[in-house]
Amino acid sequence: MATAIHGAGRWIQIIGSDHEAAAFDAIINVGTAVANELPWVTVNSSGWLARVATAPSGANELPWFPASANACGSLAAACLGAGAAFLTILGRPPNISHEISLFSHQEADLGMLHAGPALPSGPLEIDAFLVGCGAVTNGWAYTIKRLPIVGRLQAIDRQALRIENLGPYVLATRAQIRTPKAQIIAELLAPTIVVTPRPEEWELFKIRLNYGITVPALIVNGLDHVGTRHSVQRLWPETLVDMAAGALTTQVIVKPAATDALCLLRALDIPPGELEWAERLALETGLSPERIRNGSVTEITKADIDTAGTAHGTQLEKSRGKLICGRVTEQNLTMEADNPDCASAVPFVTAFSGVVGAAESLKRLMGISSSLHYQRHFQSNRSRALRMLCDPECECQKYQGKHAGDGVD
Ligand SMILES: [Zn+2]
Incomplete structure (x- = not known):
């Protein structure tokens, strides 16, 4: 080891x-x-x-x-x-x-609490999206692997494992460097949970919702990017479990759609300076944000290459005639530059967030899930579980009980 x-x-x-x-x-x-x-x-x-x-x-x-x-x-x-x-x-x-x-x-205090209900004798069946396969999701998958759960998942993450992930990722080993992160989750959970790895951008994965993939009752998030977390929330799954960690703090939010519990749109503000996904990819590839957003399943053209300028033109020339989504996926999986905004959390904090998220996923499968806004601080060693509500004006109230599969976009 x-x-x-x-x-x-x-x-x-x-x-x-x-x-x-x-x-x-x-x-x-x-x-x-x-x-x-x-x-x-x-x-x-x-x-x-x-x-x-x-x-x-x-x-x-x-x-x-x-x-x-x-x-x-x-x-x-x-x-x-x-x-x-x-x-x-x-x-x-x-x-x-x-x-x-x-x-x-x-x-x-020690000796005060009840051990909680026994797990069911037969396996529970999961059918979910797992969005983001980073550090907290490593903790989630490590836990789920050890619970009586079978079924299937779509695991979505645009990146491959890099050396700096070895510290915070409880599943990661050196032999897996450059393996897509979604693939690592798939290999861990096989064969009891069949995971379809999707090494692609969340917004591009979402296009698949128009072609046969439906929004499952449960979505589990392990994401940093607030814009993406809002985008996932807007699918209005019956239950959304959002796991996060930063520095020495763990946070897990559970939003059941058919309630007025706090949703991610109100719980998380997009930080100033956070790049929207297509703008980030435009900087990295030289393609225009509009082409990435609206033309991802069209081919890279001479006009795209001419607009890109010298910094990205040569790379784009190699991809001429290929689909934009293919170039985007390749860029994401091979990206060398570090993200300067990434405040890495330590493994016991990220893994703990994943364990809490797994417990909430398990409760959902046992039919005993409810809303949650949970935080634990590893420096003060204090945790709190709050029941927070969204205001009646929030978007989530309009879509209570409706899902993307019902025609809401
Ligand atoms: Zn809301």
Whole structure:
């Protein structure tokens, strides 16, 4: 595992006793004991619950009771443990002793919460879009893989894996660099969930909705770009789960269409300076934004090449006669330049966002989903789950219970 992630020559040392553990900067114990004299973090899980206690909290034991196995609770505990160990290594060991429920999103003192309902004995069936296959979606897929879920997904992401993704992506290994991110999700979830990888721009994927692909009841977002998140919201799926992470904060929003709960249009403002998708691609390819928006299934012409100027003309000349959408997909998958606006989050934050998103997806499949506006801050170790409403003037109120498949565009 160390080689797959960190490269050749890296290895994991196996030790035999707590005595040897004293030589390390941080210790994670999956169990119940807390050694207060060491830089110690203990985590465990029962059902939907994740528990964590650190040495500075003074707790000398983490409670535990058996409950039906549930990857949401155990993987959330893993994220809490990794987060506490990270802060400990930084010399800021957190004072935490609490448990959280991935079912109710309550946070409480140790031993207070119920483990939540058992998972069904038979598999649940998913049919969804997964939009964006980056860091938070890696956490989502890692969790879903370990839940009793079968079915199918359309996974949409325009990029291929790059070396800087290895840190925040829990699924990524060096061998996958330059593999489309949607393909990585497909390979992970096979064979129980059949994923159609769509290594393409969301707005170009949307054209497929006119040619046989229908809007599913569930859409799961793992996107940074607010304009794209609004565009997904405007399909008005029955349930939209939007997962996000930035710095040390996780956020998950669940919007059931047939409610007045807060939708992404009101929850997220497009930041000043965020480029609209076709404008971004115009800068990267030399094609005009209008041609990208309205002519994506037409061929690149001499006029396109002449308009592009010297910076992009040579590249476009090579693509002459090919479809614009093909050039766009190629540009996205091979893009070398870093996005200067990308504020990378650390893996325990992104993965935690994915775990919460997976729990909400699971609840939707179990028929017990409701609206949610959830945040957790890994520095303050506080989380909150709010029920926020949209105003009657919001677009989402007009489309309550209607979907793109019903003729709304
Ligand atoms: Zn709204």
